Amino acid sequence: MADTNPPDIKRGQGKTRGGTSGKVADFRYKRPSRPNKRPRKNGQAPREPKARGEPSGKQAHAQARNQGPAQAQAQSTPMPRGRNQAYAALDLGTNNCRLLIARPSGENFTVIDAFSRVVRLGEGLAASGRLSDEAMERTLAALHVCAEKLRRRHVHLARSVATEACRRASNGAEFIERVREETGIALDIISAQEEARLAVLGCHIxxxxxxxxxxxxxxxxxxxxxxxxxxxxxxxxxxxxxxxxxxxxxxxxxxxxxxxxxxxxxxxxxxxxxxxxxxxxxxxxxxxxxxxxxxxxxxxxxxxxxxxxxxxxxxxxxxxxxxxxxxxxxxxxxxxxxxxxxxxxxxxxxxxxxxxxxxxxxxxxxxxxxxxxxxxxxxxxxxxxDRGIREGILRSLMAADATGESSRAALQRMREQDV
The missing domain is CATH 3.30.420.150 (Exopolyphosphatase. Domain 2)
Structure with a gap:
């Protein structure tokens, strides 16, 4: 493992449920089917300005202080500029469901919507090896809220990932399919290796x-x-x-x-x-x-x-x-x-x-x-x-999209020259 970054596309440790890692969902949603530095004195933070706080519920937190693109292979690629497309990252963990929706802002991004809810998806998993009906219902309710936010914000690209609870549960893949059918959200069960990589990309700054x-x-x-x-x-x-x-x-x-x-x-x-x-x-x-x-x-x-x-x-x-x-x-x-x-x-x-x-x-x-x-x-x-996987996903999406745009622009210039 030395001298390499855990890959974004390949699985890290054997075959895991949930399809190919790294996919981007198209989010053609159905409507919800249910109602809805050394330490400074007194532990002060570094001198660099911080992002404004991330509010809970429907409010969005302000611009996150990030720098550097998400993918190692695209480190020098700028994020898309002068565009209003929204990008989204959803992280479904064992205890929490978290969503960020952001727009590129130079080399950084500005969060325009956010959502976080304790769903306790993994409650009882250690004993039973399965996701319980109650835990799945709580999680689905939160994911319906996320789906509505993604629709309302007209998200351009999004990636939704699930981690350890869905990796371990014998009915994890079944739950992922149910989520897709009921909410339109295509969750990707990522490997522990990729989870580590995304966390680093999201907070290393x-x-x-x-x-x-x-x-x-x-x-x-x-x-x-x-x-x-x-x-x-x-x-x-x-x-x-x-x-x-x-x-x-x-x-x-x-x-x-x-x-x-x-x-x-x-x-x-x-x-x-x-x-x-x-x-x-x-x-x-x-x-x-x-x-x-x-x-x-x-x-x-x-x-x-x-x-x-x-x-x-x-x-x-x-x-x-x-x-x-x-x-x-x-x-x-x-x-x-x-x-x-x-x-x-x-x-x-x-x-x-x-x-x-x-x-x-x-x-x-x-x-x-x-x-x-x-x-x-x-x-x-x-x-x-107070940042990690979601921020890593956002930077990955934006950097990859910028790389694709650069390639398309170069191809268009070549075609024009031919004419």
Missing amino acids: LLEDGAGPAVIFDIGGGSTELVLVEPSGAVPRILDWMSVPWGVVSLTDTVGGSDDTTDLRLDRYRRMRKTVLDSFRPFAERVREFAKGQHPIRLLGTSGTVTTLASLHLELPQYDRQAVDGLILPSVAMRDISVRLSHMSGADRRQLPCIGDDRANLVVAGCAILESILDIWPSETLGVA
Whole structure:
């Protein structure tokens, strides 16, 4: 895997359900069938201006601060300019369904619509091996909302991906077909390898400046991806990567325990940590020598876990993307928060700002995964990204479309010269 980027078109690890990776849906929808840097003082973010916060529900967040095209093979290709076409990226994960719709803006893009909903698609999957009827119904309801937004925004190109829950479920392919029939959305079950690549493409710009390799990680609902990268032009070069089937949902469902006493809570947390560390061990061995280099090692995380813990570190009364996205803070602060949350009861965690009911039971598993990552890549600082797969998809679509336009324009010029 060294010296190569996980491919966009080819599958990474054997055959997976859902058809060829990299396809773009045409979105001829049916109508819905149902109603509807070192850390600065106090953990300050880098000096670069941030994108405005991404609102929830029907509001769109403003221009995302991205640079560099999405695909390694198109690193120098500009995005389409002077056009109003809308592009969309939909990421259906184990816990969340997220959509971004954006228009090119020079080398960047401006988000014009967004949607995010906790659907818990992978709930109960660890025990049954199947997506439950309730989870599929919740997810379909969210996807109908996404389909309506895609129609209303007249999306030019879109890509919709599904990750670990649909990869693992015995009825994952059946569910994908049902989604297509009921909503018109053609979900692509991507490999863990491509999931890692897209996450890197979506957030690498927030990696702290410096020389030498770094680790970018994505703690999802059903899996966690670790990617060792080295700065190389517009997009970092991927040196190594690993995906383990432990995310906040799958780890919570697999490692049982009681919440009744502090001792029982800590026992469960220790077992979570051991489960994850055992899975990470091959990657830890491979990156050991990189961690001993002469340059300070860097770490960047994109996930609800790191953004939630960063919000707690900042003592925010409610989540604020503008304050969190691009933050660089001491890793020890994240460890301290993780330890504190592992001691608390679920009822106490629910009372904390930026956690609430949705994350109260899952955040402890996220803390266990995060601490395990800090064990194998002991960076003094941790970068926080509220961006990832969707942004990587958008940049891939826009760069690929720009490349196609350039080819068509060149062909047209040749034809004119012939005449």
